[in-house]
Amino acid sequence: MFAAVLLPNFRLQAALRFREELREKPVAISDEDEAKTGLLEVSEAAERMGVRPGISSPQALARCPQLTLLARSRPQEQSAQAALLEIATAFSPAIEATADGYCTVSLQASRDQDWPALAGRMVEALAALRLSAQVGIGPNADLAFLAARNARPMLVVQSPGAFLANLAIHELDPPPELLAVLRDWGIHHLGQLTSLPRGELMDRLGPEAARLWERAAGQTERPLRLVRPAEEFVEAYEFEHEVDTVEPVLFLLRRFLDQLALRLENVGRVAGRMTLTLALANGGAHERGFTVPSPTASVDVLFRILHTHLEGLRLEHCATGLQLRIEPALAERQQFQLFESPLRDPNRFGETLGRLAALVGAEQVGAVEALDTHQPGILRLQPPRFHEITRAAPLADDLAVGLPLRRYRPAVSAQVHLVQHRLISIVSEKARGTIREALGPFRASGGWWESDRWATEEWDIALENGGLYRLARAGNEWRVEGSYNLPAAAGREACQNLIPLPLADSKSPPG
């Protein structure tokens, strides 16, 4: 058995997928060649008002002033076609993309022989993607197609002879000349045609008539041109007017994600990465990719990622179009380990990182990147990969020596007085006074094989007031790189102040 899945008024359906408010209203689709072709497709409401495909827009508006004229959207048609093929693939791997809005499915290997129920599931699956389908099931592909054209919304051909006998001949789309001859003969239905002898019909009207006879008899067999739908999950929309606020974009993105999540679910995938593209009025585009930390098909999670980005986005030009592309991934199976504490919600953490990046800047938040250099003072942050921590590295002994440095960023320039190469005193914004003790110099250099070579001499110094600092010299320039400990007064004062300090909602601690 074969199933034909047909999306009637395909271009119109594709254009109205995200415009539900127009579904019951008179709407017509036209394209850039409208002067030649007239209107391409019209809605039922428009048809009731006398609007027909092929007439021009002025004629249509004269018949129906309330008519909404929409431009054909090829990106939306591609999305709808992709959705159709994905649904078909869920029922059988052997599918043919017969035409736009029409695919044929081979059910030869199907275990499910309850054809009406199967056709019903196809209709329901497409309805969830806002596509109205007609499904026909028959013993061969052509019969299935004829059944689909006459399905409301599904039709299973159990007895081909009885089904074909009452079908009008024009259902087979014969050449106009041949159709005219048959009408002159008084033959209007397929049953009348197949009652004629095939050989004599071919002698009189040629091989075209013989092929028509075979189709009318339901005897044609043709191999399907099998396709494997590309795993491309894209939804697009072209705004009729330029959009300068984020609300319409968010509204559409939510609907895109609803659809894309369903499509992903149909093929057993989740979203691994999203790419958002906003077409701008100046002809440019704003494109941004989002890696989903823990691949998911949850609409809420994916929407939050996009929302976080868009709420901080400022563009110089209005948006004219919107596209969301999802790269599918296999769902992760993560099991928390007994003594490990990985991220409980990686997606929420990813969203928090986005908010932090919006607050402090993307380069100011992240995990410390291990750099292949000994050059002091370089701190580069990279996106953390906490969700990938599965097993902790063995805890090595703490081999760090000395006090940790609090680095001044940037380093503070200083004037240092030397006597016979001994550091005597320092004057700077951060450290000032007589140098009581100094350790150094500790020399370091690198990058001599490149253009950005560096060399520095460092001292650890103790001032008379107790402050410990790191001092560096590059050439003749002195800098205070940071402090190990500030003068004693600050620390002692902190401890002493702690005791009498009253809290607003508590008693003073006992001395």
Place this chain on the structure above:
Amino acid sequence: MSAVAIDPWAGLPEGLPIELPKGLGLPAGFSKGLPEATQERLSGLRRLLAEKYPAAERKPGGILPTGFAPVDAVEGGLRRAALTELSGGSGAGALFIHAMLRAVSREKCLAALVDAGRSFEPEGCAPSALTRLLVVLCEDPAQAVKAVDLLLRDGNLSLVLLDLQAAPLREIRRIHASVWHRLQRLVEQTSSALVALTPQPMVEGARVRIALHAQWTLAAQRRWRQDIFSEMSARVFPRHGAALGSEPDGAPDGAGWQNREESVSA
């Protein structure tokens, strides 16, 4: 004068064997010895309260061991679901941060360092600890507080360190007391430990205060960092009446500070 019997449980749903968490409604164990029907109605009442005031449900926070004897000796470590203020010299604060990174690596959890003074230097930190640390470099304390707010709402990290010690004191003082109370309320909803490192005690609403004191000479630069840290002295002041993350401000028995000094001299 005749006594009028009033049934306080009238109208409550029956047969709801729900146990509410501690801190909601009547104290645990209150219903023991009551008639069975009353106990069931009491359970119904607790359930209604839990539905109506979900925020009132407080989870016991637990403890995050620091590996620092003076702190661990008092309560076993840092309180989770609570704001701890650590004040003292900037060197002591930096040493504490490095020690906490080691603790994070040992406990196999994740941490964030919100650095309001952009002074963090990873030199000497174990790579395994750095892979578990999120660093947020901020322009000023106000921005740092916002970053902490986001991290606490996220709830994924076990430890959030807010380092204000390298920021100008006048900017830290601009942080309003209500901000600290808000952070305390936020952290109560999580299992994270929040530590604010300040140059002076100034955090209202902190559940625990730790004062570090140390004075070093350049001789410290030739010693193991671990030894320097373990020899640092500290005074720990847990708030009196604030059981580990379970009691709100203004506890009826009178909130105050309990002074527990733990010091190890070199």
